[in-house]
Amino acid sequence: MIISVKEVKKYICCVLIPLLVGYLSSILAQAISGVDTITYYHELIKPGFAPPGIVFPVVWTVLYILMGTSSYIILSQRRNETKIKDAMFYFWAQLGLNFLWSILFFGFQLRLTALVDLILLFAFVLxxxxxxxxxxxxxxxxxxxxxxxxxxxxxxxxxxxxxxx
Structure with missing residues (x-):
């Protein structure tokens, strides 16, 4: 199977979008709070099952790549455009809620509001x-x-x- 340059570009774009959304959210959260997110996380009182701060960028990078790959697969389907548009609506909505979480949690330090956002995000992802x-x-x-x-x-x-x- 030969993959066209156009398809490779489409795949890269699909993967880069979630990665950029996550990165921009983190940058914006840091700009709002004036504190590095890793420093802020480190200073919080956390439960014993909380991972070290360095785990988050690694996990989220992998998740954003998987997310982007799944969106590429959906956008590459040639049938039923209505279903694809509907599915992609939820993809974009969850990505928007994902973007907001860091800003709420780290930027504005609204941990309860961030929790509500996370619950909504979970519902949209499902x-x-x-x-x-x-x-x-x-x-x-x-x-x-x-x-x-x-x-x-x-x-x-x-x-x-x-x-x-």
């Missing part, structure tokens, strides 16, 4: 995964690590909010 599954199951499966990470993130965000009230 809907997105369901819609991706109806179009191309592998695109849904690529988001299973994202779902698992969000469950962990919700629990972690809750305990950080509760402990640091």
């Amino acid at each position: 809907i997105m995964v369901y819609k991706f599954y109806k179009i191309k199951p592998i695109a849904a499966y690529l988001n299973i690590p994202y779902i698992l990470w969000l469950i962990y993130a919700i629990v972690l965000n809750y305990f950080i909010w509760f402990i640091n009230k």
Whole structure:
């Protein structure tokens, strides 16, 4: 199977968009708070199951690549444009909620509001995964690590909010 240059560019674009959204969210959060997110995270009182701050950029990079790959798979389907547009609506909505989380949690230090955002994000990701599954199951499966990470993130965000009230 030969892959065209056009398809390679499309794939790179699909992967770069979530990576850039995550990076810009982090930069904006730091600009708003005036504190590096790793420093802010380090200074919080955290539960014993909280990972070291260095884990987050690694995990999110992998998740953004998987997210972008799954969107590429969906956008590459040649049938049922209505289903694809519907599924991609949820992709873009969850990406927007994802973007907001760092700004809320780190930038404005609104940990409870960030938790609400995370719960909404989780709901949108579940809907997105369901819609991706109806179009191309592998695109849904690529988001299973994202779902698992969000469950962990919700629990972690809750305990950080509760402990640091």
